[in-house]
Amino acid sequence: MRARGGIGHTMAKINAGQEVTVAYLGGSITAMNGWRNKTTEWLRATYPRASFKEVHAAIGGTGSDLGVFRLGRDVLAQHPDLLFVEFATNDGGTPPEQIWCSMEGIVRQTWRQDPRTDIVFTYTITTAFTNDYCKGLCNRSASAMELLADHYAIPSINFGPRVAALINANKLVMDAKGVAAAETRLLFADDGVHPRDEGHDLYKASIIEGLTQMKAMPPADHVSKLAVPFVADHWEAAKMVPVTRAMLSGEWTALPPEDGKQKAFGARMGQIWSAEKPGSALRFRFKGRVAKLYDLLGPDGGQVVITVNGRRGDKPVPRFDSYCTYHRIATLGAVWGGGDPEQVQEVTVEIHPEQPDRKSVAFRLKDPETELKAPKFQGTRVWISQLMLIGDVVE
Numbered sequence: 001m002r003a004r005g006g007i008g009h010t011m012a013k014i015n016a017g018q019e020v021t022v023a024y025l026g027g028s029i030t031a032m033n034g035w036r037n038k039t040t041e042w043l044r045a046t047y048p049r050a051s052f053k054e055v056h057a058a059i060g061g062t063g064s065d066l067g068v069f070r071l072g073r074d075v076l077a078q079h080p081d082l083l084f085v086e087f088a089t090n091d092g093g094t095p096p097e098q099i100w101c102s103m104e105g106i107v108r109q110t111w112r113q114d115p116r117t118d119i120v121f122t123y124t125i126t127t128a129f130t131n132d133y134c135k136g137l138c139n140r141s142a143s144a145m146e147l148l149a150d151h152y153a154i155p156s157i158n159f160g161p162r163v164a165a166l167i168n169a170n171k172l173v174m175d176a177k178g179v180a181a182a183e184t185r186l187l188f189a190d191d192g193v194h195p196r197d198e199g200h201d202l203y204k205a206s207i208i209e210g211l212t213q214m215k216a217m218p219p220a221d222h223v224s225k226l227a228v229p230f231v232a233d234h235w236e237a238a239k240m241v242p243v244t245r246a247m248l249s250g251e252w253t254a255l256p257p258e259d260g261k262q263k264a265f266g267a268r269m270g271q272i273w274s275a276e277k278p279g280s281a282l283r284f285r286f287k288g289r290v291a292k293l294y295d296l297l298g299p300d301g302g303q304v305v306i307t308v309n310g311r312r313g314d315k316p317v318p319r320f321d322s323y324c325t326y327h328r329i330a331t332l333g334a335v336w337g338g339g340d341p342e343q344v345q346e347v348t349v350e351i352h353p354e355q356p357d358r359k360s361v362a363f364r365l366k367d368p369e370t371e372l373k374a375p376k377f378q379g380t381r382v383w384i385s386q387l388m389l390i391g392d393v394v395e
Contacts, residue, residue, distance in 0.1 A: 001210040002146075005153035005225075006217030007118040010082040017049035023075045025067055025106070026086030028060030029124045029193070034200035035159075039084075039207050055080060059268065059329055063090035064102040066331050068238045069292070069388040071106055074268065076113050083110060088123040088142045089193065096144035097231070103148055105235030108226060112236065115222040120210075121149050124203070125160040127174045127192030133164035151230045153220065157210035159203045163188065166202075233337075240294065240386040241393055243273055243282065250280025250351070261296065261383065265329060269294055269385035276302065276381040278353035287344050288391010291335040295319065295384045298327035302380030303356045306334050307348040318356035319382055325364050331388065344394050355380050 013020050022043065024036045040054045057074040059066070064087040075083065085106060091099050110117050129139040138146060142158065149156045166172035166186060173185050175192035188199040195203065245254075252275040255262040262272055282293075301319035305312060317332065334347050358377050362368035371377065387393070 001158070001206070001213060002149065002156045003210075003214050003217065004149065004155045005220035005222070006155060006214040007082060007120065007211070008214075008217050008219035009116040010118045011215055011217070012219055013081055014043075014047045014050045019051045019053060020082065021053045021055060021078055021080045022082045022084070023055035023057055023078060023080035024084045024086070025071065025075055026058040026084070026122075027062055027090040028058070029089060029195070030084075030086045031056070031058035031060050032194060034195060034197070035203035035207060036084075038200060038204040042204065042208060043211075053078075058086070061090065061323075061328060062331075063087050063094060064099060064106065065091075065094070066294075066388075068102040068105040068109070068235045069240055069294070070268070071109050071238075073240060073270075076110065079114065080110075080117055083117055083119045084122050085119060086122045086124060088139065088145060089126055089129075091141040091145075092126070092128060092139065094141060096140065096147075099141060099144045100148055100231045101233055101235045102238075103145055104230050105238050107148070107152055107154065108229070108234060108236035109238070111222045111226055115226075116219070117222075118220075119154050121145050121154055121156040122207075123156065123158040123160060125163050129160060130164065130167060130174055133160040134168055136161075148230055152225050155210070155214060157206055159206050162202050162206050163199075235290075235390060237390050238290075238388070239390075240388055242270055242386055243384055247282055247284050248273065248275075248280075249283065251275050251277045252280060255383075261327060264327070265296065265385075268329060272296070272383050272385045274381060274383045275351060276379055278351050278380060280382075281348055281350040282384060283346075283348045284387060285344055285346050285394040286387070286389055286391045287342060287394050288389055289335070289337055289339060289341045290388075290390040291333075291345065291347055292388040293332040293334065293349065293384050294386035294388055295330055295332050295382065296327050297321060297324055297330045298381070298383075299324045299358075299361070299377045300375075300379035300381050301356070302382050303352045303354070304332070304382060305350050305352050306332075307350070308335055309346050316352040316354075316356075320356045320358065320361075322360040322364070324361055341391065345391075349384075351380055351382055353380070
């Protein structure tokens with residue numbers, strides 16, 4: 001645990017018996033019932049004079065590159081007093097330079113809205129990271145985030161060392177799959193990533209230790225920390241802009257409130273638009289350097305062709321992958337960095353007439369030869385809801 005600037009603003013509200021809003025931004029490890037709700041329960045039990053509101057802002061399979069765009073909608077709109085950010089696992093394969101852009105954007109957006117909000121970085125551990133942690137090192141993504149945390153004096157709580165110490169003592173098994181029922185060591189996760197309840201208790205123990213060490217620290221001046229950025233091209237300006245009917249051509253439908261996907265994903269994504277007819281397209285112009293789409297992947301997902309400033313993509317981009325036995329939130333990149341930020345970019349995303357190859361999901365199916373022919377896996381459907389921009393839409 002690195003206390004750095006602490007959580008003094010949060011502790012002042014707790015000690016005054018006020019309502020404290022605690023937000024959790026992260027991936028599936030935070031989304032599952034585990035360290036997130038265990039932390040909130042501990043806060044309520046430990047500080048009964050205060051009241052605690054939990055903001056669950058975690059989405060499985062997503063990293064800080066989406067988190068920075070959805071921060072305003074999912075977190076800052078709730079005016080958090082304390083924000084936990086957990087992206088070390090899903091950013092595990094991301095270059096440090098990209099991690100700094102998006103994570104710094106999260107920090108700067110948060111303090112630009114309210115400099116009294118305290119931030120804590122948390123780092124989870126997976127089987128892929130154990131070699132580093134068992135040697136007393138952080139994995140690459142956590143190391144990148146630690147440099148940023150040093151710059152902004154943000155406290156961090158690393159769950160890895162506690163787990164690694166038990167591995168080194170031969171008291172913990174990271175992946176319980178295939179382990180004998182008579183195993184006496186602690187079984188951390190069934191897949192080497194997502195902790196069982198016993199694993200989340202280890203994470204909770206690290207949280208308690210960290211928050212307890214910081215409880216007497218005074219409030220820090222977060223305003224002054226914004227004077228000097230860590231990287232010049234940070235993503236503080238990242239934002240979402242709703243897709244409108246005027247941007248769409250072809251046969252698009254605004255999903256009604258009773259639609260299953262609107263019910264399942266609308267709270268995160270807002271109004272979802274869907275089409276499957278080839279040639280149906282989204283067109284928009286923007287001035288800036290990054291443009292992505294907030295969309296869905298699924299078993300009946302199609303593929304799209306992206307055209308930027310008249311240059312058509314070499315091949316269609318599938319809205320389907322090897323996990324697609326179900327539908328889930330995703331992002332689709334259209335314009336990614338570089339160039340003149342003052343240039344007006346013209347973007348078209350058009351549905352391709354052929355559905356993507358579904359064979360990549362076959363290993364997840366009991367009878368792939370039969371199941372891949374079923375209606376569930378047929379279609380060229382696309383779902384979109386928001387533009388994700390560093391820049392502004394131009395009419």
